[in-house]
Amino acid sequence: MVIREAKATDWPAIWAFFQPIVTAGETFTYPVDLGKEEGSEWWLLPAPARTVVAVDDAGKVVGTAKMNRNHLGNASHIASASFMVDPAFEGGGVGRALCAHTMEWARAAGFRSMQFNAVVETNERAVGLYRSLGFEVLGTLPEGFHHPRHGYVGLHIMYCAL
Structure with missing residues:
Protein backbone atom coordinates (compact mmCIF):
# COMPACT_ATOMS: atom_id res chain seq x y z
CA MET A 1 0.00 0.00 0.00
CA VAL A 2 1.17 3.50 -0.85
CA ILE A 3 -0.13 6.72 0.69
CA ARG A 4 0.09 9.67 -1.68
CA GLU A 5 -1.40 13.09 -2.26
CA ALA A 6 -4.97 12.94 -3.50
CA LYS A 7 -5.69 14.42 -6.90
CA ALA A 8 -8.98 15.71 -8.26
CA THR A 9 -8.97 12.68 -10.56
CA ASP A 10 -9.10 10.43 -7.45
CA TRP A 11 -12.48 11.82 -6.42
CA PRO A 12 -14.62 9.27 -8.35
CA ALA A 13 -12.76 6.41 -6.63
CA ILE A 14 -13.10 8.11 -3.23
CA TRP A 15 -16.77 8.91 -3.86
CA ALA A 16 -17.46 5.22 -4.51
CA PHE A 17 -17.03 4.51 -0.77
CA PHE A 18 -17.41 8.05 0.62
CA GLN A 19 -21.02 8.33 -0.53
CA PRO A 20 -22.29 5.06 1.03
CA ILE A 21 -20.43 5.78 4.28
CA VAL A 22 -21.92 9.28 4.55
CA THR A 23 -25.38 8.09 3.47
CA ALA A 24 -25.35 5.39 6.17
CA GLY A 25 -25.14 8.19 8.73
CA GLU A 26 -23.32 6.09 11.33
CA THR A 27 -19.87 7.68 11.64
CA PHE A 28 -19.72 11.21 10.20
CA THR A 29 -21.56 14.39 11.09
CA TYR A 30 -22.04 15.17 7.40
CA PRO A 31 -25.54 15.52 5.93
CA VAL A 32 -26.62 12.07 4.71
CA ASP A 33 -27.74 13.62 1.41
CA LEU A 34 -24.38 15.32 0.77
CA GLY A 35 -23.88 15.68 -2.96
CA LYS A 36 -20.86 14.59 -4.97
CA GLU A 37 -19.61 18.09 -5.79
CA GLU A 38 -20.10 19.45 -2.27
CA GLY A 39 -18.49 16.32 -0.82
CA SER A 40 -15.45 16.91 -3.01
CA GLU A 41 -15.17 20.48 -1.76
CA TRP A 42 -15.41 19.30 1.87
CA TRP A 43 -12.91 16.44 1.47
CA LEU A 44 -10.30 17.53 -1.08
CA LEU A 45 -8.81 20.36 0.95
CA PRO A 46 -6.51 23.04 -0.48
CA ALA A 47 -3.05 23.71 0.96
CA PRO A 48 -1.88 24.19 3.61
CA ALA A 49 -4.33 21.41 4.55
CA ARG A 50 -3.78 18.08 2.87
CA THR A 51 -5.78 15.15 1.54
CA VAL A 52 -4.21 11.78 0.78
CA VAL A 53 -5.29 8.43 -0.58
CA ALA A 54 -4.12 4.94 0.29
CA VAL A 55 -3.62 2.91 -2.88
CA ASP A 56 -3.17 -0.87 -2.99
CA ASP A 57 -0.67 -2.74 -5.16
CA ALA A 58 -3.19 -2.86 -8.02
CA GLY A 59 -3.58 0.94 -7.96
CA LYS A 60 -7.03 0.91 -6.33
CA VAL A 61 -7.89 3.69 -3.88
CA VAL A 62 -8.73 1.82 -0.66
CA GLY A 63 -8.86 4.71 1.81
CA THR A 64 -8.40 8.41 2.26
CA ALA A 65 -7.60 10.97 4.92
CA LYS A 66 -7.81 14.71 5.16
CA MET A 67 -5.71 16.65 7.62
CA ASN A 68 -5.89 20.26 8.60
CA ARG A 69 -5.47 22.88 11.26
CA ASN A 70 -8.22 22.32 13.83
CA HIS A 71 -8.33 25.87 15.17
CA LEU A 72 -7.17 29.34 14.18
CA GLY A 73 -5.27 32.10 15.94
CA ASN A 74 -3.70 31.25 19.27
CA ALA A 75 -4.96 27.66 19.00
CA SER A 76 -3.60 27.08 15.49
CA HIS A 77 -0.99 24.66 16.82
CA ILE A 78 -3.64 21.90 17.04
CA ALA A 79 -4.20 19.63 14.04
CA SER A 80 -7.14 17.43 13.12
CA ALA A 81 -7.84 14.70 10.61
CA SER A 82 -10.65 12.56 9.24
CA PHE A 83 -10.48 9.13 7.67
CA MET A 84 -12.49 6.88 5.39
CA VAL A 85 -11.64 3.33 4.41
CA ASP A 86 -13.40 1.41 1.67
CA PRO A 87 -15.46 -1.15 3.66
CA ALA A 88 -14.10 -3.92 1.43
CA PHE A 89 -10.67 -3.21 2.94
CA GLU A 90 -11.60 -2.72 6.60
CA GLY A 91 -9.42 -4.58 9.06
CA GLY A 92 -6.43 -4.65 6.72
CA GLY A 93 -4.41 -1.86 8.32
CA VAL A 94 -5.49 0.93 5.96
CA GLY A 95 -7.01 3.08 8.72
CA ARG A 96 -3.99 2.58 10.98
CA ALA A 97 -1.60 3.55 8.17
CA LEU A 98 -3.64 6.64 7.32
CA CYS A 99 -3.89 7.75 10.95
CA ALA A 100 -0.16 7.23 11.52
CA HIS A 101 0.50 9.20 8.32
CA THR A 102 -1.58 12.14 9.50
CA MET A 103 0.22 12.13 12.85
CA GLU A 104 3.59 12.20 11.07
CA TRP A 105 2.38 15.06 8.86
CA ASN A 117 -13.79 16.78 17.45
CA ALA A 118 -16.57 14.29 16.86
CA VAL A 119 -15.81 10.57 17.11
CA VAL A 120 -19.10 8.69 17.38
CA GLU A 121 -18.85 6.53 20.50
CA THR A 122 -20.48 3.53 18.78
CA ASN A 123 -17.69 3.58 16.15
CA GLU A 124 -15.73 1.17 18.32
CA ARG A 125 -13.25 0.23 15.60
CA ALA A 126 -12.16 3.87 15.17
CA VAL A 127 -12.13 4.59 18.91
CA GLY A 128 -9.97 1.51 19.51
CA LEU A 129 -7.61 2.41 16.69
CA TYR A 130 -7.15 5.98 17.91
CA ARG A 131 -6.57 4.79 21.49
CA SER A 132 -3.94 2.31 20.26
CA LEU A 133 -2.10 5.21 18.59
CA GLY A 134 -2.04 7.27 21.78
CA PHE A 135 -5.30 9.24 21.63
CA GLU A 136 -7.45 9.58 24.70
CA VAL A 137 -11.07 10.57 25.14
CA LEU A 138 -11.09 14.01 26.75
CA GLY A 139 -14.83 14.10 27.06
CA THR A 140 -18.06 12.95 25.51
CA LEU A 141 -20.98 15.08 24.45
CA PRO A 142 -23.94 12.99 25.63
CA GLU A 143 -26.49 12.32 22.88
CA GLY A 144 -24.43 14.48 20.51
CA PHE A 145 -25.08 12.20 17.53
CA HIS A 146 -28.35 10.75 16.29
CA HIS A 147 -27.33 7.28 15.12
CA PRO A 148 -29.78 5.64 12.69
CA ARG A 149 -29.74 2.31 14.59
CA HIS A 150 -28.71 3.17 18.15
CA GLY A 151 -30.60 6.41 18.64
CA TYR A 152 -28.86 9.27 20.42
CA VAL A 153 -25.26 8.37 21.29
CA GLY A 154 -22.27 10.32 22.51
CA LEU A 155 -19.64 12.16 20.50
CA HIS A 156 -16.10 11.80 21.84
CA ILE A 157 -13.52 14.54 21.70
CA MET A 158 -10.22 12.71 21.35
CA TYR A 159 -6.71 14.13 21.83
CA CYS A 160 -3.10 13.11 21.38
CA ALA A 161 0.01 15.13 22.23
CA LEU A 162 2.54 15.05 19.42
Missing part, protein backbone atom coordinates in the same frame (compact mmCIF):
# COMPACT_ATOMS: atom_id res chain seq x y z
CA ALA A 106 1.21 17.02 11.90
CA ARG A 107 4.51 16.53 13.73
CA ALA A 108 6.53 17.57 10.67
CA ALA A 109 4.31 20.63 10.19
CA GLY A 110 5.01 21.73 13.78
CA PHE A 111 1.65 20.97 15.38
CA ARG A 112 1.81 20.22 19.10
CA SER A 113 -1.25 17.97 19.26
CA MET A 114 -4.13 16.46 17.34
CA GLN A 115 -7.78 16.71 18.28
CA PHE A 116 -10.64 14.76 16.78
